[in-house]
Amino acid sequence: MITAINxxxxxxxxxxxxxxxxxxxxxxxxxxxxxxDADLRARNYFKDLCRKxxxxxxxxxxxxxxxxxxxxxxxSAAIGTGSHTDAIPNAGLYDGVVGxxxxxxxxxxxxxxxxxxxxxxxxLMFATEEPTRFGVGCLGSRALAGTYxxxxxxxxxxxxxxxxxxxxxxxxxxxxxNALMLPENYYGAFVELHIEQGPLLEKVGLPIGIVTAIAAxxxxxxxxxxxxxxxxxxLMPDRKDALLAGAELALAVDEISRATGSADxxxxxxxxxxxPGAINSIPSRCTLGIDIRDTQLxxxxxxxAGVKLTAQEIAARRNLPITIETINSDLPATCDARxxxxxxxxxETLKLKPLKMVSRAYHDSLFMARLFxxxxxxxxxxxxxxxxxxxxxxxxxxxRSVEVLALTLAQLAE
Ligand SMILES: [Zn+2]
Numbered sequence: 094m095i096t097a098i099n100x101x102x103x104x105x106x107x108x109x110x111x112x113x114x115x116x117x118x119x120x121x122x123x124x125x126x127x128x129x130d131a132d133l134r135a136r137n138y139f140k141d142l143c144r145k146x147x148x149x150x151x152x153x154x155x156x157x158x159x160x161x162x163x164x165x166x167x168x169s170a171a172i173g174t175g176s177h178t179d180a181i182p183n184a185g186l187y188d189g190v191v192g193x194x195x196x197x198x199x200x201x202x203x204x205x206x207x208x209x210x211x212x213x214x215x216x217l218m219f220a221t222e223e224p225t226r227f228g229v230g231c232l233g234s235r236a237l238a239g240t241y242x243x244x245x246x247x248x249x250x251x252x253x254x255x256x257x258x259x260x261x262x263x264x265x266x267x268x269x270x271n272a273l274m275l276p277e278n279y280y281g282a283f284v285e286l287h288i289e290q291g292p293l294l295e296k297v298g299l300p301i302g303i304v305t306a307i308a309a310x311x312x313x314x315x316x317x318x319x320x321x322x323x324x325x326x327x328l329m330p331d332r333k334d335a336l337l338a339g340a341e342l343a344l345a346v347d348e349i350s351r352a353t354g355s356a357d358x359x360x361x362x363x364x365x366x367x368x369p370g371a372i373n374s375i376p377s378r379c380t381l382g383i384d385i386r387d388t389q390l391x392x393x394x395x396x397x398a399g400v401k402l403t404a405q406e407i408a409a410r411r412n413l414p415i416t417i418e419t420i421n422s423d424l425p426a427t428c429d430a431r432x433x434x435x436x437x438x439x440x441e442t443l444k445l446k447p448l449k450m451v452s453r454a455y456h457d458s459l460f461m462a463r464l465f466x467x468x469x470x471x472x473x474x475x476x477x478x479x480x481x482x483x484x485x486x487x488x489x490x491x492x493r494s495v496e497v498l499a500l501t502l503a504q505l506a507e
Contacts (some may be wrong), residue, residue, distance in 0.1 A: 098202055100492035105198045113186035122482040125180040127221035135178050135186050139218055146201050152196050154269035156220030159235045162200050164213040170281035172505045175217030180419050181225050185484025191491055192286040199499035206363035219457045226251045228461040234457035238464050239274035246270045277279035280465040282432050282505045285458040286498045287469055292477025299448040300493055303436045304473030307389040307452040307459045309425040311397045318414040321377030336367050338407050339379035346383055349399040351379050355392035358383045388425050388451050426459050429466035439500035470497055
């Protein structure tokens with residue numbers, strides 16, 4: 094096992110800074126929506142860096158980029174690492190990007206150290222992790238894991254009505270979605286480096302997080318149909334106010350999520366649409382967007398079932414028609430014990446004390462975990478802030494995490 098390694102923080106810092114200038118927003122804000130010109134330029138920059146590092150590049154029909162450092166035993170399953178470079182409007186420069194450029198830096202410092210991997214090490218840049226264009230997150234990794242097939246991808250439209258195939262072709266991709274799924278023995282292990290996007294590491298004062306489980310969301314859209322009317326003339330006993338049903342349900346989401354017995358259950362009503370939305374008009378329709386997450390499927394689904402049942406009860410009691418749609422229901426993931434142990438050994442070698450923690454945001458790794466042993470390494474986020482231009486992790490924190498990643502990959506590829 095390698096006992097010392099040094100990340101070239103300057104080189105990585107310069108590349109992070111350069112990638113941040115490829116944006117549709119005014120710097121320092123980063124906006125890089127998938128299949129946009131900025132996305133294309135970021136891809137070209139990334140591929141260029143990979144070529145300079147001697148990696149062989151493959152790009153699939155939806156834009157996942159695979160950059161491979163060939164090992165001495167190409168028959169064995171490769172070790173994967175990577176993340177995404179697309180960014181929501183007005184984002185910062187670290188989300189996803191540190192896992193891509195940091196993954197490249199990890200490979201380069203292993204190369205410079207003279208390390209010869211037995212298994213190939215493959216760096217992945219996932220296409221369209223953010224849901225900005227098509228309303229669904231992690232589309233690239235969903236496709237690789239086979240949870241989104243060609244038909245499902247083709248059914249997606251962006252706000253202008255463009256399909257994924259046309260968008261992909263516009264930036265020079267094939268737009269072929271029929272063979273995106275990876276074979277089950279493709280990766281022997283997958284490790285994603287990512288910023289925490291939360292406050293925990295900073296709070297406990299530890300430099301690195303090793304993720305043991307990734308929470309997964311289920312989201313529901315619930316609509317109550319009431320009866321509209323004049324706010325002055327319809328007397329209280331005659332009303333069918335849809336908003337009141339919605340308000341009851343929002344309170345119930347909170348209550349149910351607190352009562353599952355799992356501290357990891359979280360429930361949020363993040364959207365409440367009231368129609369027609371006039372001050373002197375009784376709400377005739379109310380739609381709620383509800384997000385429920387947990388690291389355990391049982392308690393997550395217990396909360397989801399409770400919310401659906403309560404919604405039905407409210408509708409029955411208030412005598413209102415109701416529709417409940419499940420928008421998505423992803424499986425939570427447990428991280429692989431062998432990769433966790435490798436990451437712990439890497440931290441020990443580097444004299445860093447890690448925190449074992451849960452990822453409460455979801456990532457491409459959630460979908461990679463469907464097929465492959467998977468784990469994530471977290472970097473502290475200043476103030477827990479993310480998806481904002483002032484998102485920040487220090488060069489020192491990033492460099493240390495890249496070293497942890499490098500030593501973890503080296504063990505897995507040996
Ligand atoms: Zn991300």
